[in-house]
Amino acid sequence: MALAEKTGADPLEARLGPVADAGAWAKAARGEAAKRLRAMGLPGRRDEYWRFTNPADLNAAEAPEAAVFETGEAPTFDAIDRLKIVFVDGVFDAATSDDLALEGVEIERLSAAASRDIHWARELYGVLEARGQTPVARPFAALNSATATDGVLIRVTAAAPKPVALIYLHRDTRSDAVLHHVVRVEAGASLTLLESGPAAARINKVLEVDIADGGAFHHIRAQGRDHERRAMTSIFARLGEGSVYKSFTLTANGVLTRNEQVIELTGDNGVAHVAGAALGDGKSFHHDDTVFITHDAVGCESRQVFKKVLRNGATGVFQGKILVKKGAQKTDGYQISQSLLLDEDSQFLAKPELEIYADDVACSHGSTSGAIDEDALFYLRSRGVPEADAQDLLTLAFVAEAIQEIEDEAIAADILARLEGWLARRR
Amino acid sequence: MLSIKNLHVSLEEEEKQILKGVDLEVEAGKVHAIMGPNGSGKSTLSYVLSGRDGYAVTDGSASLEGEDLLEMEPEERAAAGLFLAFQYPVEIPGVGNMTFLRTALNAQRKARGEDEMSAADFLKLVREKAKALKIDAEMLKRPVNVGFSGGEKKRNEILQMALLEPKMCVLDETDSGLDVDAMKLVAEGVNALRDAGRAFLVITHYQRLLDHIRPDVVHIMADGRIIKTGGPELALEVEENGYAGILGEVA
Ligand SMILES: Nc1ncnc2c1ncn2[C@@H]1O[C@H](COP(=O)(O)OP(=O)(O)OP(=O)(O)O)[C@@H](O)[C@H]1O
């Protein structure tokens, strides 16, 4: 990985730039992250977890250009009562954001918090990310911790009365956004976090989530539909005893999407569910879900449900691992990744992994790739449903299992409407 | 209503002739039954009529009220009034039975230039038809045929037929797998639809169904052809003596 030394301009240093000035804690955290990145280097195709996804566009010093895509449809989650926090090309936009005031929830902009000498986030910022660097290196997350200057810090002390929504708008065709959010859910508190939008021509986003005992964190995101955008996102979640983490991601379009989730169950009886639905049309679509769940406590449940619909030469990747540490008895781990390939040019590359060091566990995983079920298609058509409608119905049925992971019905309905819209536009 | 002439069908994938010149006329208002040994081509005939892939029509024709069926897409045949109750109804995980029924009904209405049925009217209609077939609300909520027993699947076929009100109903062994009570329900479902403007083609192995649905005409199919046609007494003959006599007589 240390190819940089031989060439004149060092791509890694080019990505890092000088460490931004800040208060003591932030400066230290950024410095540590830069050190981590220098030790691991930027990824290359030979790295075990980058074999299916080419990191070149993420490594590049400048963000590749990405046109802004006007959809003309209502923004995602528009009808849901939520506290809106807007970022335009990766920069917080006070004018279009709501007041950052919500009962039981403290919200602060990273840039403001970073200038202070001491802050609660110092216990988490870059800390969960650093924990998630072993056994698999996650260079872009370290890069993010080292260079992010915007994002939000959210501390939840009660049941939040409504969701907090992070809305990412893309205006500049060359924008290169780096956002870092930290969420701390205190014991017994709960929050639903929504994320939507294309964000930028290229975005590197980190979300660190720490859920104390009995806390609950629900996360639903709809990644933006800009065809040419590139996104590298990383979530690092740490769960305390009896806590709940549920995350769902819808991805439609985009040249490159790599969504990493690193989840650590550290308290007994925790629950972590991650699900995703990806829709890709065309050779340029490349979507990668890379998940690593560590069971390090007794009686925890984890669930991964990923569905990808791929057509016209699109590529989907799933790398999912369940690690059950010694002593993590009564672990219940489930993982399923499936692709619906609507033509022979599309491909799905899956790498499911199980590593178990406890003896009393129930873990299962499965991965499938298939075409539309011809018998079901004919059955529907024989009842008068036109072929294209029948195909859409079966496609939605395929994705349904992932959507069912969303608990909130209104949010699930919104996600479903996005899917239907996407399919309808491809007639 | 349904007119099949000299229909020759072979498999697309391999050189195998299955239907070897089927001739059949089903008039409006009539119930015709087809019986015949396993593998004689009864299901193949029903699939070819409804437009399933994988078969090549090498000769002959099939039309519904004068319209060439073989030229139409499966969904067009359905909209034109053809309905096939499958011998093996297909399970569709992820698609709710209600969604399926409503989508099918509205698609056909749309194809005929009619307005879609409102959600409330549809609900009322389904409840009424389902009740007659003893299909409970829970079965309507489940994904299409998933986890249904053999008999439940067959009743679900008849429910679809009752909702869609086709002109030409082809029932492929709808009686197989049904207990005595379910058989009665299915027969009642069929009889309720009997009408001067509608015709039935009932494929079956057993006289029992025909006790409830009195056929006007009975055909015997063997090796890809209709080899004998007669009245209801022909079914009784099969029930008593099997096919040996009839096959011998023709050969
Ligand atoms: N797709 C196929 N591939 C291979 N053989 C087929 C196919 N479809 C039909 N056949 C063959 O064609 C013949 C007729 O089959 P078909 O299912 O039409 O018979 P059937 O009269 O409905 O029989 P049954 O009473 O058992 O339902 C059989 O020999 C069957 O194996």
Ligand SMILES: [Mg+2]
């Ligand atoms: Mg058959």
